[in-house]
Amino acid sequence: MKWEVVIGLEVHTQLTTKSKIFSPASTAFGAEPNTQTAVVDIALPGALPVMNRAAVEKAIQFGLAIGAKVNQRSIFARKNYFYPDLPKGYQISQFELPVVEGGAITINVDGVDKVINLTRAHLEEDAGKSVHEGLHSGTGIDLNRAGTPLLEIVSEPEMRSGAEAVAYAKALYSLVTWIGICDGNMQEGSFRCDVNVSVRPEGQKEFGTRREIKNLNSFKFIEQAIKYEVQWQIETIEDGGKIQQATILFDPDSGETRMMRSKEDAHDYRYFPDPDLPPLVISDEWIARVKSELPELPAAMQARFAEQYGIPAYDASTLTASKALAAFFEATVAAGADAKLASNWLMGDVSATLNREELDISACPVSSSALAGLIRRVSDNTINNKTAKDVLKKMWETGASDAGSADAIIERDGLKQETDTGALEAIVDAVIAGNAKSVEEYRAGKEKALNALVGQCMKASKGKGNPAVLTELLKQKLA
Incomplete structure (x- = not known):
């Protein structure tokens, strides 16, 4: 039954x-x-x-x-x-x-x-x-x-x-x-x-x-x-x-x-x-007075986030799950971060670390302005996503309240990604020469082989290579 x-x-x-x-x-x-x-x-x-x-x-x-x-x-x-x-x-x-x-x-x-x-x-x-x-x-x-x-x-x-x-x-x-x-x-x-x-x-x-x-x-x-x-x-x-x-x-x-x-x-x-x-x-x-004093409610804010910031409904729903998280997101965007990237970081690495350490967003050691500063450096290709994760970890460990916190770490540790095409071409040529099997698999139609080659290029550049530039160079040379 x-x-x-x-x-x-x-x-x-x-x-x-x-x-x-x-x-x-x-x-x-x-x-x-x-x-x-x-x-x-x-x-x-x-x-x-x-x-x-x-x-x-x-x-x-x-x-x-x-x-x-x-x-x-x-x-x-x-x-x-x-x-x-x-x-x-x-x-x-x-x-x-x-x-x-x-x-x-x-x-x-x-x-x-x-x-x-x-x-x-x-x-x-x-x-x-x-x-x-x-x-x-x-x-x-x-x-x-x-x-x-x-x-x-x-x-x-x-x-x-x-x-x-x-x-x-x-x-x-x-x-x-x-x-x-x-x-x-x-x-x-x-x-x-x-x-x-x-x-x-x-x-x-x-x-x-x-x-x-x-x-x-x-x-x-x-x-x-x-x-x-x-x-x-x-x-x-x-x-x-x-x-x-x-x-x-x-x-x-x-x-x-x-x-x-x-x-x-x-x-x-x-x-x-x-x-x-x-x-x-x-x-x-x-009743009229209480109604006039009510804050913007989650459903209304969710609809506004999707329309105002152009983020998916799922993102808007997740970000409005708590008033503190919604406020942190808006403050991050107001500090100059791209809305979708801010959403990704808050729902991804930031939330994961908060959960692991059993912290609420209100106790986040990285301020909204500091997070916005990090996101801006991803947007302008100063660092790639992998390096940004490492920078966030360092910001988290020391506490970061200043908008320039990410810049200071990037400068101190020499983390700017390499965008010089000439330097990256040399790395790509060396990787192609040393990975004949992956090159053969890619040319045979296995797209995953390209990811392996990009990974080798990133390793050779010590994580500083621009993945998008490296991917494009590999495609050109393997065409």
Whole structure:
């Protein structure tokens, strides 16, 4: 039997407010346990919540960025359940009337665009944290996170593979960090995903029974968890078993999912409007102001890059994957670099080195002006691409912030490529004379043999020969 995978994501995005959603306590990460709490967070009797305006504004930003409906009247509800790190015995969230409804995110998998529709995005408070380390088999409760503002973003179940789910999560991550409503620090829990997975026979309209994988905080784990869970569900059904709706955890060490508890339905939480909070009312003027202050969004910038700089759509998409990378590219071009060459270098050697050293583009030791200086020397044939890679390595090791950094290294190390035709002709003649087999193969129609001869010429010129000139000379002499 052929099976279809059905995936939906619930993403908990921590909003970049300085204080909590209903109290003045700090949201800063890393403080000593239970040092960043207020009377509301620890549920002292008589303590009343007060809405954080900044959290609402960030929800409005998100709604506008995804083309959603921003509800001008929304309601907070109490989601009732018992857990040790939830001192009130309920979580303040939104249920029937969320602040954001609808909207969409476009993803690209294997060169194919797909629109993933969103159901809603609602404001809620985070719970505290259970602590086990160093407590000799006991459990401690840290309420520093209790009350931290979250925007829970819920997708429609429209993803059909782990690859699509990861692409969606990455696109959402890029957007919320781009507009500045989330710092994106997944290690600190600022962006974490609950993944709902089910399978059904291909062609069946009804959904299968879903299981929810909780609190995935890496794109790698999302794909691994989905892959294992899909296989487990299919094998369970084909062996005659039934899938039970459940909340499950993913163990990165074993690569397996395991059941944590049976999964509740909405009615189990006994939602009802929070009597301590009035309806949230958002004016037309507030929405208009937030809209006017939104930065250029990734999709718009991608289209502009392709048109303004004449680069391929793939390049434009890659360069706008992060706001910092897009800014670095524009600064490099503004400093005099050819746009396509700047794109190639940023997507190639620069990104590869950043990944290897686990650095973000914002921490790149080579400045945009220094990179532009290097690219200009490739464009004017002062050095060839191979030499440029070596120069970039030296710039990287020492740090290069000056536009003349590449020039200084080229001059110091005598790296200018040889363009004198007479000198290069002598090298070509010597290579032809010493490589009879490659010459014979080229004349017999083997084009690859020419590459071998060019390589020998480059070696003889100690890497300083102009490859284009050498190639042309070889063709002329071997015609």
